[in-house]
Amino acid sequence: MKKIRNGIIAVVIPVICLYLLQCLLTPKYATDIKEGAMIAEYYNSNKNHDVLILGDCEVYENISPATMWENNGITSYIRGSAEQLIWQSYYLLEDTLRYETPKVVVLNVLAMQQAEAKSEAYNRMTIDGMKWSKAKLHSIQESMTEKETLSSYIFPLLRYHSRWSDLSFEDVSYMWKTPNVTTNGYLMQTGVRPVTNLPKAVPLANYQFSDRNYEYLNKIAQLCKEHHIELVLIKAPSVFPHWYDEWEEQIQNFAKEQGVSYLNLAKASEEIGIDYTQDTYDYGQHMNVFGAEKTSVYLADILQNRYNLQDHRNDENKQLIEQWNRLTADYHMERQDKLSQAESGK
Amino acid sequence: MLFTSFYFLVFVLITLFVYYIVQKRFQWIVLLCANIYFYAYAGLGGILFIAATICTTYIGARYIDADKQKTKQYLAQEKEQLTKEEKKAYKTKAQSRQKRCLATVLLINFGILAVLKYTNFIILSFTTFQTVDLILPMGISFYTFQSMGYLIDVYRGKADAEQNVFRFALFVSFFPQLVQGPINRWNDLKETMFVEHAFEWNRIRSGAERMLWGYFKKMVIADRASIALATITGDTSTYYGAYAFVGMLLYAVELYADFTGGIDVTIGVAELFGIRLAENFHRPFFSKNIAEYWRRWHITLCAWFKDYLFYPLSMSKWMNKTSKVLKKRVGKAVGSRFPVYFSSLTVWFVTGIWHGASWNFVVWGLLNSMVMLLSQEFKPLYEKTNHKLHYRNIPCYKVFEILRTTAIVCVLQMLDYYRNIAEAFKMMASMFFPGNYANVLTDGIFHLGLTMADYFVLLMGIIIIWCVSMLQRKQAIRKRLSTKPYLRYVIFMLLFLAIVVFGTYGIGYESSQFIYNQF
Incomplete structure (x- = not known):
């Protein structure tokens, strides 16, 4: 009996040590490269969203759920991450459906032009934050680049062990719990870097979206149909990377075939009221908070009108209103702080 | 695999x-x-x-x-x-x-x-x-x-x-x-x-412990040292002088940790199956001369050459005849030395070529042999000098002998990793011009792919190996620890955690083969 007890202790102690080391060494993304923390944040939210927004940086920097609430009473969440691929969006949708069934799914289509996973870093930022499920496992298998291994996703310590020499106070203080870095998936940017000149669109050898991307776009459409969710494809406003007419045509055709909506918000910039001298923080690639709020107002109006989304501001569920009011208050506080900082920085 | x-x-x-x-x-x-x-x-x-x-x-x-x-x-x-x-x-x-x-x-x-x-x-x-x-x-x-x-x-x-x-x-x-x-x-x-x-x-635990020790040497020390060494050997027009000196030390550490680590893993795995393999090392860097070093380093290969090449060759009928002829015609000194000289040079030529198909290894082997033959030739002189000066009684003399042997081994090993003989000798020579030592040792070494933290881990690893070697002098360390189960558990658990955290594996580190795999 004593031998068995000692044996168990002998195994448990190193396991605990490994767990503690993993907690310590895994990147926290709390103050730097915040994109890495966004996917995990979803699990802390109240899962009662009418709209789920999926996509890459063109959604988490260009659409503000707080604004959609303030103007239209729409509850929404962005599950987006840097360079998020189409299949990663699909598996995030699968993952989200384990917790809630939104009425509308908005998918940004820029990732359709990316046939392969670009780098391990982006994979990590999208996948590491997901809770373990079949969806996560499949997302890993589809995304892994040549040198990545499944074992390093199962035991992130195998990937991040070399961070021992880069440990900072942040790693200790956020060892157990990391602070929220977004407002329902929206990563606020307050800088202003106007569009000065547009890089010329380079002709491509092949404009055809890959079969794999089509396969997953179809899967997204299918999954939405199965759950009676309206799918809306969007191309978020930006002036580059260039969105080619050939790509536009393929998306339009797909939308027509599947009977889903497609909104090219980049083309509707004027209608939205985007001023590329004021509303972008990186020369037209992404929106700053001003551009994101304008885009959100525009998008929320369309979604509400087309899909009869409820205005929850007058909801009987006071808890929900309170929750969203708190969220918008925090959002405005962050907005104010960042704008003040930017002002004093000038 | x-x-x-x-x-x-x-x-x-x-x-x-x-x-x-x-x-x-x-x-x-x-x-x-x-x-x-x-x-x-x-x-x-x-x-x-x-x-x-x-x-x-x-x-x-x-x-x-x-x-x-x-x-x-x-x-x-x-x-x-x-x-x-x-x-x-x-x-x-x-x-x-x-x-x-x-x-x-x-x-x-x-x-x-x-x-x-x-x-x-x-x-x-x-x-x-x-x-x-x-x-x-x-x-x-x-x-x-x-x-x-x-x-x-x-x-x-x-x-x-x-x-x-x-x-x-x-x-x-x-x-x-x-x-x-x-x-x-x-x-x-x-x-x-x-x-x-x-x-x-107990056997499984013992085998696993031996494997852990091997992995520690390979993954924490050898593979870390190899990063800086690759930078140094990759561009000899930039990395000469003090860099060559640093590279020489790093290679000695890498080769020792890599090869002994690999053998520890090998012996440990065999032990899991209850199979006892021959030991291949006996604290080689405590040797007082090159001949002793080669009795303690890659023991099984050296013993193979001794039993199946050196003795059959030096004691062959042909050798006896040649020796007799030389004694008669050239002189006793030459005739009596010929069998040992010829056999030794042959064995070391083969040892060199066994290590790698390049002239670098041939020269490396022959130089090793020459050092040993020369030290044998000078033995009477050493004895005579010692008889007069009694320098062997000086307490630090043994340390000097160990350092001298290590220095010779390290310098000769430079032939292993430079592309050709000329480059190796050029780099050997460059170490003796103190032009860039101050700059390299204060700043340059941090631009070789290793950070200060890496050097610290490397140093700690070397100190641990050295301490273990010192402790092994009287009794195998695992035997010593066998009476202290809790201490043994803590030590091997720490070793395991050290490998997990400080090991050079995963993305960012190329998984490198054991050096001796290529032979």
Whole structure:
């Protein structure tokens, strides 16, 4: 009996040590490269969203759920991450459906032009934050680049062990719990870097979206149909990377075939009221908070009108209103702080 | 399958599981199957060559052994009928048959090794032809030497020929020792390889501990040192002088940690299966001269060369005759030295070329030999000087001897990693011009791919190895720890955690082979 007890202790102690080391060494993304923390944040939210927004940086920097609430009473969440691929969006949708069934799914289509996973870093930022499920496992298998291994996703310590020499106070203080870095998936940017000149669109050898991307776009459409969710494809406003007419045509055709909506918000910039001298923080690639709020107002109006989304501001569920009011208050506080900082920085 | 890969550990665990659940009499068959899988994993082409070695050696050994038995039997039967001369003639005839068989098998196997390993070296060195694409079967140098050692032992009557070809195949292809040795002897290995093993927790723990120690040396120390060394050797126009000096020290650390670490993993894995392999190192960096160093470093290879090349050559009839002739014609000094000098230079030429198909290794081998012969020549002078000055009684003299040996070993090892002999000697010379030492040691070393933290880990690793070596002087450290189970547990747990955290593996680090895998 004593031998068995000692044996168990002998195994448990190193396991605990490994767990503690993993907690310590895994990147926290709390103050730097915040994109890495966004996917995990979803699990802390109240899962009662009418709209789920999926996509890459063109959604988490260009659409503000707080604004959609303030103007239209729409509850929404962005599950987006840097360079998020189409299949990663699909598996995030699968993952989200384990917790809630939104009425509308908005998918940004820029990732359709990316046939392969670009780098391990982006994979990590999208996948590491997901809770373990079949969806996560499949997302890993589809995304892994040549040198990545499944074992390093199962035991992130195998990937991040070399961070021992880069440990900072942040790693200790956020060892157990990391602070929220977004407002329902929206990563606020307050800088202003106007569009000065547009890089010329380079002709491509092949404009055809890959079969794999089509396969997953179809899967997204299918999954939405199965759950009676309206799918809306969007191309978020930006002036580059260039969105080619050939790509536009393929998306339009797909939308027509599947009977889903497609909104090219980049083309509707004027209608939205985007001023590329004021509303972008990186020369037209992404929106700053001003551009994101304008885009959100525009998008929320369309979604509400087309899909009869409820205005929850007058909801009987006071808890929900309170929750969203708190969220918008925090959002405005962050907005104010960042704008003040930017002002004093000038 | 890299020893440091996740797959290797899974492979060992599965083999171990099957090994202990099957009937004990089938355990060796499990190992043989594991060997086949391990070898096939590296490429199916290699299997043909190792199979050729197994078959030819097995047949050769069986033939020699049978001939020996037949001769013995005949002589016993005809004891009364045959005259002394007739018996002698019969014996000589039999020996000649056996020798022919031995020579044929040796020729085939060393021929395969030579063709596969040295064809391109010869083409590049002596011709203007294009190199040819040849496969180099995994562990060919090791398994060829081990098989030929066995055959010679059978010929010499020191070992019995194995009757079962599959059992012999297991001896030749045992997967832990296949890639980097040690080169085992049949008589030693069969003691534990073919006996039945019951599952023993203590043995498993002991094997795992040895593996952990090996992985620590390989993954925390050797692979870390190799990062900076790769930078230094990659651009000799930038990295000379002090960099060459730093590189020399790093290579000494890398080679020691890599090779001894690999052998620790090998011995540890074998121990899991209850098989005892020969030790290959005995604290080599505590040697007081080069000859002693080579008795403590890669012990099994050096012993192989001593038993199967040096002695047969230096004590051969031809050598005796030549020595006598030289004594008469040139002088006693030359004649008496010739057998040792010639055999030593031959052995070290072969040792060099065994390590790698390049002139660097040939020069490295010959220089080692020359240092040893010179020190032997100067021995009377040293003795005389010591007799007068008594410097050997100075307390630090032993330390000086150790440092001197280490310095010689390190300098000669520079021939291992520079591209050619000229470059190696240029870099050796550059170390003696103190131009960039201050700059390199204060700033330059941090631009070689290692951070201050990495150097700290490296230093700690070296200190740990040194402490362990010091503690091993009186008794094996694991034996010492066997009476202190809690302390042993803490030490090995820390070692495990150190490998997980400080090990150079995963993305960002290229998983590197053990250096001796390439031989």
